[in-house]
Amino acid sequence: xxxxxxxxxxxxxxxxxxxxxxxxxxxxxxxxxxxxxxxxxxxxxxxxxxxxxxxxxxxxxxxxxxxxxxxxxxxxxxxxxxxxxxxxxxxxxxxxxxxxxxxxxxxxxxxxxxxxxxxxxxxxxxxxxxxxxxxxxxxxxxxxxxxxxxxxxxxxxxxxxxxxxxxxxxxxxxxxxxxxxxxxxxxxxxxxxxxxxxxxxxxxxxxxxxxxxxxxxxxxxxxxxxxxxxxxxxxxxxxxxxxxxxxxxxxxxxxxxxxxxxxx
Ligand SMILES: [Zn+2]
Ligand SMILES: [Zn+2]
Numbered sequence: 001x002x003x004x005x006x007x008x009x010x011x012x013x014x015x016x017x018x019x020x021x022x023x024x025x026x027x028x029x030x031x032x033x034x035x036x037x038x039x040x041x042x043x044x045x046x047x048x049x050x051x052x053x054x055x056x057x058x059x060x061x062x063x064x065x066x067x068x069x070x071x072x073x074x075x076x077x078x079x080x081x082x083x084x085x086x087x088x089x090x091x092x093x094x095x096x097x098x099x100x101x102x103x104x105x106x107x108x109x110x111x112x113x114x115x116x117x118x119x120x121x122x123x124x125x126x127x128x129x130x131x132x133x134x135x136x137x138x139x140x141x142x143x144x145x146x147x148x149x150x151x152x153x154x155x156x157x158x159x160x161x162x163x164x165x166x167x168x169x170x171x172x173x174x175x176x177x178x179x180x181x182x183x184x185x186x187x188x189x190x191x192x193x194x195x196x197x198x199x200x201x202x203x204x205x206x207x208x209x210x211x212x213x214x215x216x217x218x219x220x221x222x223x224x225x226x227x228x229x230x231x232x233x234x235x236x237x238x239x240x241x242x243x244x245x246x247x248x249x250x251x252x253x254x255x256x257x258x259x260x261x262x263x264x
Contacts, residue, residue, distance in 0.1 A: 100137035157190050158186075
């Protein structure tokens with residue numbers, strides 16, 4: 001089955017431009033240097049109807065959804081509970097009213113770590129005592145090794161983000177790994193035969209919980225996907241100049257980029 005993957009956001013937690021910064025990337029006229037918080041959208045057709053899965057709902061989710069024409073969401077998968085990946089959950093509300101009428105609350109698949117943060121931050125949504133009338137119609141579901149959303153199976157790919165084990169995902173011949181600084185050997189084994197690898201590459205300088213560009217290039221070579229896309233970039237990496245230095249088959253993604261993908 002064929003689908004389309006859209007990069008809703010390709011920026012680091014602070015976004016690019018970064019507030020208060022006047023560096024060449026933050027003041028660049030190239031629209032590809034404007035990066036919202038990291039998220040991807042996967043769409044495919046199930047007979048006559050479109051299916052939509054979002055990975056993470058960061059603080060820019062509303063604008064991203066408007067730009068990409070999102071009309072419904074069948075499920076959300078969360079990589080982890082950090083603010084730049086979850087704070088747009090409330091903007092699922094209007095979409096959840098539509099989905100709820102036809103098939104019930106939108107399932108949100110989250111690890112125990114992410115579910116704990118979501119229930120705390122969005123207490124007014126998840127508490128059994130919640131009475132807020134326009135709360136999102138969503139339900140938390142455990143994130144198992146495999147999660148099926150209609151016809152597509154998402155395989156969890158555990159990776160490390162500093163000390164924290166978070167979730168990457170493989171679906172068909174695509175993998176999405178954000179906020180990673182270590183890929184365990186057991187997870188490399190889940191990444192064979194990819195058409196597209198999406199992996200985070202923060203900047204050149206080392207960071208305790210994110211990969212540098214060089215580290216990400218090394219992983220891309222080892223995993224050997226036909227095409228690798230970098231995401232979750234900080235303002236140290238200008239689109240044009242960074243792309244020029246990258247080996248063939250590796251490119252920076254940018255907000256709004258949509259690629260055809262094979263889902264199995
Ligand atoms: Zn800057
Ligand atoms: Zn994070």
